[in-house]
Amino acid sequence: MASPSISLCMIVKDEAENLPCCLKSVTGLVDEIIVVDTGSQDDTVAIARKLGAQVSFFPWTNSFSEARNRSLELATCDWILILDADDEFYSEDIPHLKQLVTVPEAEAYFLQTVNEMGVNDPEISLTNLTMRLFRNRPNYRYTGRVHEGIIASIMNAAGREAIKVASQVRVRHYGYLKREVDKKDKTSRNMALLQQELASRQPDNFLYYNLAVEYLRAGEYDRALEYFDLAEKNIHWEAPYASYLVRRKADCLAQMNKKLEAIQYLQERASLFPDYTDLYYHMAVLHLELRNYWQAVQMLERCLAMGAAPSNYASEAGVSGERAWLAMADAYIKIGEKERAVEVFRRQLMSNPTDLQPLARIVHLLLPLKGTPETIAYLDNFFHMATPAANLALADIFLAEGHPQQALLFLQKAIQQKAEGDCYHATAGEVFLLLGDLTRAKEHLSQISISSDHYPRSTRNLCLLYWLEESMEQAAALLSTWQEGTIKKLFQICHSFLLETVPLPSLSSEEVLSSANAFRDLVNKLLLANKLSLAEKLLPLADGEPELMMAAGKLFYRHGDETLAQYWLEEALAAGSNDSQGALYLGGIYSRHQQWEQARQVYAKALTWQPEHIEIHLAYAQIYRQQTLSILNSISGTEQVYALLNKNRPRISLCMIVKDEAEHLPRCLNSISGAVDEIIIVDTGSSDTTVQVAQQFGAKIYHYQWKHDFSAARNFALDMATGEWLLVLDADEEIPKGEDAKIRSLPLAHSVEAYCFQLINYYGHPELGHDFITDLVCRLFRNRPQYRFKRTLHEQVVDQIIAVAGEGAVKIAPIRIFHYGHLTSTVLKKNKSERNLAIIRHALSEDKDNRFLRYSLGVELLNLGQYANALEQLELSYQPGQNYTSDLVLKMVICLKELQQFEQGLQLIDQAMIEYPNFTDLQFLKGEIFMEQENYGAAAQAFSSCLTMGEAPIYYSSTHGMGGYHAHYRLGKALEATGADEQAAASYRQALAANPKFHLPLYALAGILRRTLPIEKVKQQLESCFTLPDVNAYMLLADIFTSTGEHAVSMDYLKMAAAEAGENQEAISKVAYMEGVCQARLGDYGGTLLALKDDI
Template identity: 25%
Template sequence: MIVKNEEENLPRCLSSIKDYIDEIIIVDTGSEDNTIQIALSFGARVIEEAWQNNFSHARNVGLCQAKGEWILFLDADEEVMPDNLWQLRDLPSQNADGFFIQILNRDDKGNTIKQSALRLFRNNPLHRFRGSIHEQIIDSILEHNPEAQFQHLDLIVKHTGYQGKSITQKDKIQRNLSILNYEFEQGNQSPFLLFNLATEYLRSGDFPKALHFYDLAEPQLEPWVSYSHLLGKKKIQCLILLEDYQSALEVTNEYLHLYPDYTDLLFLKASIYYHKKDFINSLQTFRECLKLGEAPGSYVSEEGVGSFKAERSINRILELLKQSDIPEKRADLSLCLIVKNEQKNIARCIKSAKGVADEIIVVDTGSQDHTATLARKLGARVYNFDWSGNFAEARNFSLAMARSEWVLILDADETLRLEEHKQIRDIINKAGDTQGFYLKLINYFGTVDPDDYVVDAVCRLFRNQPEYQFAGAIHENISQSIIGAAGSASIVPTEIHIDHWGYLTRPILKKKNIRNTQILQQEVVKNNDPYTLYAMGTEFFQQAQYKDASSYYCEALRQHCDDGMLSDLYFKTAICYLEQEQYYQGVEMVKRGLQLFPDFASLWYLYGMLEYQQNNLEKACKIWQTTLATGDPPWHKYTFPKGIGTFRTAAVLAVCLEKMGQNKEAELLLEQFLEKRQGLLSIAPPYYRLLEKKYDSNKAVEILIEKIKPLDFSCCFILADVFNQLGRPVIRQGFIKYSLELLIQQPLETDFMKLAGMQLGIILKNCAEVIKKFPASISTDYKIKKISSLFNLGVDLSQ
C-alpha cells in the first residue's frame, strides 16, 4: 500500500485483510497524522519515501521490498469484504499469473460503480507499475510474459474514496490534474493519459475540456482496449451535461454497436430520450435495460442500470404519461422457431432475440437431445409437433400458437443483432399499413474473413394474421401469402440483419441436403412447379452435383418461373455450365439473364469468368470493369455473395491484368481495397504475389502490413490464413503468433477456437505429408515418434 494521512481509513482496511496475508508493506509518502503508528500496530513494515508526484514510483518502492510469492495491492480507503477471503489461501494451487477482483466504488449519492481490476499478481522483479497516476501493471506483466494467464477471483473490495468531504475530493482532483497536465506538457499524449486527463476534467466540472481530451484519445483506441468502453460512457455523460443530446444519442448508438451488452450505454440512451422529453422511446429503452440485465463483470458498470434504477425510471415515466394523457403505443412481438436436435444452437438463438420478443414459441418436431429443456429454461413455451415432412405445416402450427400482434421467424442456427432490437421495435410500432418486412439474411460460409457471406432478402417479420400462411414443403415462404392478400407494396425492406451460421457446419449441412433432397423428390412427383424444381436443383448445386442441378434449373426456366427466384436461377445455371466447362452455354445463359437484370453484378462477374476460362483476357477485363462500375447489387432484389461487385471482382481482374503483363495496373487496383481492408482473403493473395515479383519476401510482407495496418485479431488471423494458402509457413507462423498476442490482451473464446482450429489443420496436414514419405520398412515406433514431433504449433514439414 501507499498512504498519506490515512489514520481514519487505515484501521478498517488492514482489519479486513490482516488474517489472510503474510506481510504488510506500507509506503508512507509524508503522513503528518498517526498513519505510521497505526500501520506499525498491525505489524506492517513501513517505508518512508518522499512524494515525487508519481504513484507508480511509490508502488514500485513497496514491490521491491515484497518477499511473498503473490502481491495484493490495496488503497487505504478500501476494505476487502469477508466473503470468499479463503481463496487467498488457495493461490499456490492456481495456474494463473494474476487475478482480476471486483471493486465496488460507492459515492455520497448512494451510487455503486462496479469494475474489475488486476489487484493480485505473482511477485516478479520484472513486473513494475507504470503511469504517474492511475498506475497499471498489466502491460508490464504482458511485456515480459506474453503468454501470461489472468483469471477472475470471486473477491470483492469496497472502495469508499468517492465518499466524504467535497473539499478533499477537489484537492485530489487538482493534484491529479497537476500531475497529468505536467506529463501532457512533457509530450506524453498516450490515449491512456488523455483519457485520465479528460476524466479528471469531467470530475472537476470543466465539461468542454473533458470532451476535448476524450475526442483526442478516442481515435487512438481499438474497441478491445480495456478502458475503451468506459471512454464511450464518459464521453456520452459529458455530452449530456453539455445538453448536446443529439450528439450524445449518436455517440451512444456508435458504442452500442461495439458493446451491445453494456447496459450502462442503454441506460444513458434512455436518459437522453428522457431529457429530450421523448418519453415513449425513453420508456421502451428503460424496459430494454431490464431485459438485458446488469452489465457483465468485464465492464465498469453502475449497479442498478439493469434492475432497480431502470424500474424506478420506468415508474416515473409511466406516472408522467398518466398525468399528461400521452398514450403509450407499443406493438408486441412473438418469436417463433421450429427445431429438432438443436441443443448446440438453441440458447444462442433465443438469447439473441429475448430482449425484443414478448414471447418465444418453440415447436419441437422430435428432438432426442436437450433442445426442449434448454428452450424452457430460457423462457420459451415449447410445443411438440409430429413431423410430417413438410416445413410449412410446422411453421403454420407455430403461428397458431403465437399470441402477439407481430411474428418474427428464426431458425435455431440464426441470431439477431442486439443493437438492432430498438430498430425492430420502432418499425413495428410505426408500421402503419405495412404487413411485413424483408430482413437482410447474412449466410456466412467462411470462418476466417467476416466478409465471406451471401446476402438474401427474407420475409421473417410480419403481422400475425390468420390468412397469412407459409407454403412449401421445404424452403417454405410466406411472402406470397401476404402479397396475395395485401398487395406487393405491403412488404417493405428494412436494414435489420439475421445472421445465419448453419453453412459453417459441413457435416450438418450434408445431412440437411440429404433430408431436403428426399422431401423434394416427393414434391417433384406431386407438384412439378418451377419453384420446386429450383429448390431441387439448389440441393444438388450445394452438393456440387452440377449436371443434375442444371437439368432441374433448365426445366424451371422452361416453365417461366416468377421473378422472385429468376435472377438467382440464371446465375446458378450459368455456374453449373462453368463448372462443367460448357463455356458457350454459360455465356448464353448469362446474356439472357443480363437482358432482364442488368444491375445484377453477379451475372457480370460470371460473364467475365466464362470469358477468362476461354482465355479471352481483354474481354474478361472489360466485363469485370463493368462489374466494378455496377457495384454490389441491391440486397432486397438479389441473392449474392458480399463483394461480388467490389473486392471479389477486383481480385480476379487483378489476376487477369497480371496475366496480360499489366502488373502495375493490377497492383493499384488491389491497393484501393487493401486500404479499406475489404475482402482481405480475396485481395491479399494476388497483391502479395505481385509484390514478390518485385521484392524479397521480407520487403513484400513489410509493404503488405503498411497497406493493411493489421492491429486487430481478425485482420491478423486472415493474413495467417492467406499465407497458409500461399504456402509460406514462416510468414504464416509470424501472423499466428501476433494473433495470439492480441488475443491475450483481449481474450475471446471463439477467436481462440479459430486459432486452435487453424493450427490443428496445419499439424494434421504436416502429419499426412510425413506419413506419405515413410518407406514400408520404417518401424511403427519411429513413425509415432516422428509424427509426435510435429505437434509444435504447426511446424512445417521442412523444419
C-alpha cells in the same frame, strides 16, 4: 492535296451579346464566315464584320428555312457548317471535324449538340444529334418555317448511308437557357410560325410534335397533350424525334398531375426504346415525387447498370451517373435509410474516383450517424488515400464539417506524402488557424499569391487571423486590397462591429442571400476557435435577416449552446425562415425541456413546408409518447401502465420450429429477447436438451409430429401465437446486436402488413473469412389467419400476403438476420442435402408439374456438384416473373460454366441482364467465364463493371463481395494475366482494404512483389497488412511465403507464431504441422519427423 474548305453559315438578329463567343470558337476551323442578318438593331453587324464575317442582309419572311437557304447560296467552300449565334464550338474538337470532311463517301454529319438548360446559368445539359455539317450542293436545302430541317433533301439525293454520325464532335448551345428564351420570346415566335405552317400545308407528325412542345413550354398542358396524341397517331417510331416525344409527353402528363399515368406510359414506350436510359430515370423521378421510394431505387439502379444512352437519343447529362446516384441517396435519406445512402455514395466514388464530392457526402452523413472515430474507421477501411491531394481533400471535408482536429490527421498524412502548393498552404493555414496555432497558420496563409485560385479562401482566413490577434490595422489594410463586392462589404461591416465603431450601411436583401454562406463560415470558425465573444459581436448583422438568423441558430446548436441556439432559431422562424432542419433542432430543445406544446407547434409549422419529412413526423409522434410517459412517471401507482407504454406496443410473437438445436438456440433467443413479447417453440422431435434450453428463455413449448412439410410445421407455430405481429426465425439464425431494437421501432402502421429483412447466409469455413449470400425474406407480418406459409421446402409467406393486401403493403426494413445454417460444418452435421432431396422428391411424386419444386431440386443437385442433372431441372422449372427467377437464371449460368458450355452461358447472361440490369452476380459470372476462356481483357472489363455496379440490390439472392472485394481480387487476377502487374497489385490492395479478412489477395500480391522487390521489402509490405504480434497472422504470413517458395522465411514466421501461441494447443499443433511441411520442402527430413512427432 489541299484539305477540303469549310464555310460557316449563320442567320442572326440582335445577337451582339452572343456572337463574339460563337465566332471566336471556330477560329482555325472555317475558311469563310457567312452571316445573314434578318434585321438587327444592335451592334451585331459591326461585330460580325470585325471578326471576319461576310454579312448579307435578308428581310425576315417568317421562315427560318428561307433565311438559312440564303446563307447556303452565299457559301463558296466545299463543306458547310451550321451554327447559331447562341452556339459555341468545342475548340478541342476542331481536329476531329477537319478529319470528317476528308471522308469521300460522307455527304453529311450529325454532330452532338450539348444544350445547356437552366435559368440564367447552365444547370443541366441535354445532348442530341443535330445535322450541322454537309457538303455544299445546290440541291441540299432546308424546309419548314421553324424547326427547319435539311435531312430529307440530302437523303433524297444521296441516300441514308451517306449521312454519318460524329457524336465525338460537339457544339454547346445556350438557346434553351430561360434568359435566352424569355429575351427572344421564343415560345410566342415559334408558336406563331407553327400555326402559319399548320394553316399552309397538310400537317404531319413532326409538325404536331413541335406544336405540342411549344404548348408544353407555354404551360398550356391540355393543348400540349392533344398535339402529342396527334403526333403519335400512325407515327414511325424509328423517326429521330420519336423517343424524345415520349419523354416530353410524359413531362406533360406529370405537369397535369397525372404522374401514375405518366409512369405507365413510360413503361409501355420503354419497350420501343429499351436502351434509352432517360426514360427509366424519369420514371424514377416520378416515383420519388409520389414517394414510391423503393420503386424509384429500382429504376435508378437500372439507369446505373444501363449506362449512358446511345448518342441517337436526346439525353440529359448525369441520368446514368451523378444525378442517378444523388437521387438514389436522396430516396434512402427520405425514408431514414442513411446508411444505405452512404453505401450509394461509396459506389459513386468507386465509379469515378476523381470526383470527391461523394466522399464529402459520406462524411456529412456518417459524422452525426456514427460519430468521429467510426467515420474515420470507415474511411480507412474503404478508401486508400494514396496521394497528397486525396488527403488534403479529406482535411478540407472535415474542416467543412467543423472538425479541425480530425482535419489535422489527414493534413499530417498529406505532409508525409510531400504535399506542396497553394492547396496545401490554404488547407494547412485554416487547420492551424482553427486549432489556435496562429503563427503556423500565418506562415502558410502568407505564401499564397493573389493570382492563385486559393487566394479568396486564404485571404478571408488571414483577415480572421488578424481579428483573433487583435491586429485590427493589419486586417483593415488587408481588406482595402480586396476587390469591391458583397464579400468585401460583409467583412468590412464585421470589422466595424468588432471595433465597436459605427457600422457601415447594412447589406441589401440580395447581398444578404449572396453572402449568407460567407457569414455562416465566419461565425462557425469563430466558434470553432472558441471565440464566442467575437462571434456574438457579429450577430447584430443577422437581425431581421431570416437566413442569417437561421444560420446563427444552427451553428450555436451544433456547438452545444442551446440557449443562444433557441433564441436565434425562434427569431429566424418568426421572421419567415422555412428551414426544416432548424425546426427539428428547435423542437428538440423544447422537448428536452418538456415544453410539449411549443414543440408541437414548431413541428406542425415545419410539416406545412415539407409534408414528407420523415424525421419531423417521427419527432412529432415522439412528443406525445414522451409527454405521456412524463406524466405517468410523476403519478404513483401507474408503474404497470408506464411499463406497458414504454414497450412500444403492439405485441410481437416469435415463432420457431426446432429439432436438436440445443447448441444454437441460446444465441438466437439472446439476440431477440428484448424485441418480442412471446416465444413460441414448436419442437419436431428433439433428442437433445433443446426443450430445456427453450424453457429457460420462457418459451411456450409445443410438440409436433414431423410430416416432411416445413410449411405445415411453421403454420402450426403461427396458430399458437397471440401477438398482433409474428416474427419468424430459425435456431441457426440471430439478429445482429442493436438491430433487435430496430424491430421495436419499426412503424407498424395500418397500411403495412409485413416487413422483409435481409438474410445474410454465411457459408463455407468461417476460419477462412466471412463469405455470405444475401436474400430478402419476409419474416415480420401481422397475425392474420389468411397469412400462412406455402411449399413443403423453402417455404414462403410473402406471396400470400401480397395476394391478399397487395405489393404496397409489404415493406423492406433495414434489419439483418445472420444465418449460419449453410456453414460447411452445419450442413455436414445435419445432412441437409439428403433431407432436402427426400422432401422434394416426395413432394414431386404428388405434384410433378410444380416448377418451384423442380427449381428446388435443381438447387440441391447443383450443391452436390451434379451440374448436368441440375441444369436439366432448372430448365424445366424456368418461368419468368417469379420472385426466384433471377436466382434460377444465375444457377443455370453456374451449371453452364461448370459444364464448360461457355458461349451458352454468356448468351444467357446477356439475355438476363436486360431483365436484371443491376444483378452484379451475373456480370461477375461473365468475368469468370472470360477467365476460363483466357480472354483476360474482356474479364477485366467485366470485373470493372461489377465494381461500378456495386453490390446487387437486396431483392436479389446475391453473394457478398461481387461488387466489392471479390471483384477487386478477380480484376487483379485478370490484369496480372495480361502482364499489368502494377495495376493488378493495386486491385489486390483494394480487395484487402474492402475486406481485411479475405486473404486470397495476399497470396497474389506476394507473388507480384516477389518478382520486383527484395525479400525484406516484400516482408515489410505484407506485415503492414496485419496487427502484429499475432499467432494467426504469423501462420498466415508463413503460408504466404510457402506459396512463393520462400520456405526459410516461412520458418522464421513459424518460430514467431510458436512464441505467441502460449498454451493454445490448437495453435501449437498447427504451427508444428506447418513447420514439418517447411522442413520437408527444405530437405530437412529429420526436422520434419521431429516437428510431426505428435502427429505420427
